[in-house]
Amino acid sequence: MSKIVTLQQSIMAEDERFAAAIRESNERRGLLMVNMIGSPGCGKTTILERTAQSSGLSFGVIEGDLATNRDAERLDRLGVPVVQVNTHGGCHLEANVIEKAMESLPLDSLDVLFVENVGNLVCPAEFDLGEDFKAALLSTPEGADKPLKYPYLFSSSKVVLLTKVDLLPYLPFDMKMFSEDVKKLNPEAPVIPMNGMTGEGVEEWTKLLREKIREKKAHAR
Ligand SMILES: Nc1nc2c(ncn2[C@@H]2O[C@H](COP(=O)(O)OP(=O)(O)O)[C@@H](O)[C@H]2O)c(=O)[nH]1
Ligand SMILES: [Mg+2]
Ligand SMILES: [Zn+2]
Incomplete structure (x- = not known):
């Protein structure tokens, strides 16, 4: 038993070194990195598509999925530089994989690098990828x-994206409880209501990204 614990610690420690190296190289470039985390189907790729269509930002994406390159194809069709990572059953992304994937992206010409993490509300939140901040996504049908x-996930993210707000009229979604609970966990994090069908919320999301990009570039070394 103690052997297993030791092994996990050493893997985590090694991963922290990769995350630190990523953070360091992004700092040098002034490149903002955002780790997008939410359940399968909550609308992560849809938000990235909408961001590509209307934000005017130059961004790249690392797509994490168990299998297929479907999400990468969706973004590639919109001209977004994208790398697909297949975890073959792995339920989260780790920094060593991100570092490899970054080698295939034109990092010097990007304002922001998004990681669409594997669909999962649990462990993706616990693995540092070297990102500037996490965005927690929840779609209204999830409750x-x-x-x-x-x-x-909700206490450690910088922003909460509440997706599929177009479905609210059909759901017993308790908005007051949701807002109060998020506030309890994370008083500073803004909640952005989003509708991937119309693009509602993308403007606010873009505004937040632009602020963070500006801060990041201002501190580039
Ligand atoms: N009604 C509604 N459907 C959405 C919205 N955003 C995404 N979807 C749909 O939800 C499904 C999953 O979306 P996707 O972006 O692939 O989710 P991901 O697995 O988190 O990347 C797709 O069928 C989308 O068309 C939304 O705001 N409203
Ligand atoms: Mg997706
Ligand atoms: Zn996992």
Whole structure:
């Protein structure tokens, strides 16, 4: 038993070194990196598509999925530089894989690098990829109770994207409870309501990204 614990610690420590190296190289470039985390189907790729269509930002994407390159194809069709990582059953992305994937992206010409993590509210939140911040996504059909049930993701993210707000009229989604719970976990994090069908919320999301990009570039070494 103690052997297993030791092994896990050494893997985590090694991964922290990769994350630190990524952070360091992004700092040098002034490249913002955002780790997008939410359940399968919550609308992560749709938001990236909408961001490509209307933000005017130059961004690249690392797509994490168990299998297929479907999400990468969706973004490639929009002219977004994208690398697909298949985890073959792995339920989160790790920094060593991100470092490899970054080698295939034109990092010097990007304002922001998004990682679409494997669909999962649990462990993706715990692995540092060297990102500047995490964005927690929750879609309205998943239920307003989820922030308190998966507290670490919501407490450790810089922004919460509430997706599929077009479905609210058909759902018993308790917005008051949702907002209060998110506030309890993370008083500073803005909640952006988003509708991938119309693009609602993309402007606010872009504004937040532009602020963070500006800060990042200002501190580039
Ligand atoms: N009604 C509605 N459907 C959405 C919205 N965003 C995404 N979808 C749909 O939800 C499904 C999953 O979206 P996708 O972006 O692939 O989710 P991902 O697995 O988190 O990347 C697709 O069928 C989308 O068309 C939204 O805001 N409203
Ligand atoms: Mg996706
Ligand atoms: Zn995992």
